[in-house]
Amino acid sequence: MSGIDEEKIREICAEVLRRAAPxxxxxxxxxxxxxxxxxxxxxxxxxxxxxxxxxxxxxxxxxxxxxxxxxxxxxxxxxxxxxxxxxxxxxxxxxxxxxxxxxxxxxxxxxxxxxxxxxxxxxxxxxxxxxASYAKSSVDRTPFHTIYVKGKLNNRVRDEVRLLKAFMHGIGVYGAEIKVGGFSGYLCELLTIHYGSFINVLKAASRWRIGEVVDIEKYYRDPGEARKIFRNDLLIVVDPVDKSRNVASAVRIERLSEFIMASRLFLKNPDIKFFYPEEPKTYPVEEALRIIGSRGSALIFIKTKPIKAVPDILWGQLFRSQRAIVKLLEQFGFEVIRSDIWSDDKAGNIFLLEVSTRLLPSIEKHIGPPIEKAAECE
CATH class of the missing domain: 3.30.460.10 (Beta Polymerase, domain 2)
Known part of the structure; x- marks a missing residue:
């Protein structure tokens, strides 16, 4: 990738490490x-x-x-x-x-x-x-992850890992929990080990396609073989301590796309704001309502009572409910432009949906059966 301002990137990385390294x-x-x-x-x-x-x-x-x-x-x-x-x-x-x-x-x-x-x-x-292949649960593998990563790290690579973690925190894709659906700390470590540096991870990610394969220990003959094993996974990072596991299986398409795009944008125009973004701008209620009204669409807010559950179970339920609500609206003829969820895991949950229109026409065109099916036409 040409046109990268390497000097500016080095300056930014030095400042990030000054803040990010304990x-x-x-x-x-x-x-x-x-x-x-x-x-x-x-x-x-x-x-x-x-x-x-x-x-x-x-x-x-x-x-x-x-x-x-x-x-x-x-x-x-x-x-x-x-x-x-x-x-x-x-x-x-x-x-x-x-x-x-x-x-x-x-x-x-x-x-x-x-x-x-x-x-x-x-x-x-x-x-x-x-x-690790004898693990009865994912936590049984964790000690093997620690041993593997420690064997691959030196002080330089540790700093590169910190840069990648700070970058992912800044753009909102860090964390493999269901609420985030992003990159775990272990995944950040493996990507850094494989590509050698934070910048090399970004350079590689900027060229990733769906189904990208990272197989550090080369357990599989080629990417195609790995894709057959981890069918339908968006990003495949083979666990070095257990070839049957994809470390990136939790990464959702939104987080993967955001990371790929952020990698491209940072390399093109490096800025410390990728690591430490500014606080989101807040609007007075009147201004917010004006902006919402100017879109020409309609917003639906659905608030529910708190659900007493650990975060992963709570967010699993929220995402399933979100999909069900969207499906129901579409079945009734509404075009759902986008949907999102807010929850503080304690006080309550809010589903936010934007639809193209608040009211449907009073008439609707229905296509009947083919004319040759006489019984169905009667």
């Missing part, structure tokens, strides 16, 4: 507190008669977290012979370590999300398996 004090404080929690949980587990491997996982273990992030992932690796019954003992021990300020959440199985000294701490029980 300083020595933050790094020491975070790691020290994480280790304190590990030791406290290990002691509680031993008190309950559980022999377990307690580890720090995620971005802190790999030293790829962004400055100011307060998320700690602590995994409790249990021998498979313990069975899932041992999970409840792990959760009880985690509750004691948390000091009462926690939520019990459920994904593939329960875990504890605690709020301790300004940190959000996830205590996650899983099974200690000898190979």
């Amino acid at each position: 300083d020595d004090a933050e790094r020491e404080r975070t790691i020290k507190f994480s280790m304190h929690l590990v030791e406290a949980l290990r002691s509680e587990l031993l008190r309950d008669g559980l022999e377990a491997d307690v580890r720090i996982e995620g971005s802190i273990a790999k030293d790829t977290w962004l400055a100011g992030e307060k998320d700690i992932d602590i995994f409790v690796l249990l021998p498979p012979e313990y069975g899932r019954e041992a999970f409840s003992k792990v959760l009880d021990a985690a509750k004691r370590v948390s000091g009462g300020n926690y939520l019990e959440n459920y994904a593939e199985h329960p875990y504890i999300e605690a709020y301790i000294s300004g940190f959000t701490v996830n205590f996650v029980p899983c099974f200690k398996v000898s190979d």
Whole structure:
């Protein structure tokens, strides 16, 4: 790609790293507190008669977290012979370590999300398996992800990962949770490892097509073979520790398209606003109503009561409801221009739909059966 202002990009990246990389004090404080929690949980587990491997996982273990992030992932690796019954003992021990300020959440199985000294701490029980292909759930693979990534990183590549994460945060595509449908931290790390740098990721992404394949360990002979395995996936990044898994399976078409377009725009006209966007402009109610009225379309707002569920389950329900509402409107003849959802996960949920017109004509043309079908024509 020609015409890239490399000097300006270097200046922007240097400033982003100045903001995004945790300083020595933050790094020491975070790691020290994480280790304190590990030791406290290990002691509680031993008190309950559980022999377990307690580890720090995620971005802190790999030293790829962004400055100011307060998320700690602590995994409790249990021998498979313990069975899932041992999970409840792990959760009880985690509750004691948390000091009462926690939520019990459920994904593939329960875990504890605690709020301790300004940190959000996830205590996650899983099974200690000898190979990622034997994983009983996705969290069983996480320790293998950490080992793999740490083996591929050096200080330079860690900074490149931080640049990519900060970029994705800035454009709103970071996070594999259902609410976002974007790129996980592990996916950012793999893309950086594969392409070598933040800028190389953007250069490659600007040329991506639907069904792009990234196979770092070359498990498959060619992209076509991988596409047959991961049929219908928009972006395919083969998990280096488990060739049967696509790390990018959660990425929705909106987030993928936004990342591709943002990559092109940044390379063409680099600006730190991609990383740190300005606050959205707010309008007085009268001005907002004037703008809405000038579109010539109609807006429908549907507000529902709060749904008590963990975010992934809540947003799964919201997206299913959104599709059902759109389908119902279209069945009645309305043209839905776009739709969106707002939720703060607590107070309530709002479905927003824009339709081409508020009222349908009083008459509608219906095509009857072919004339040769006599019975149907009577």
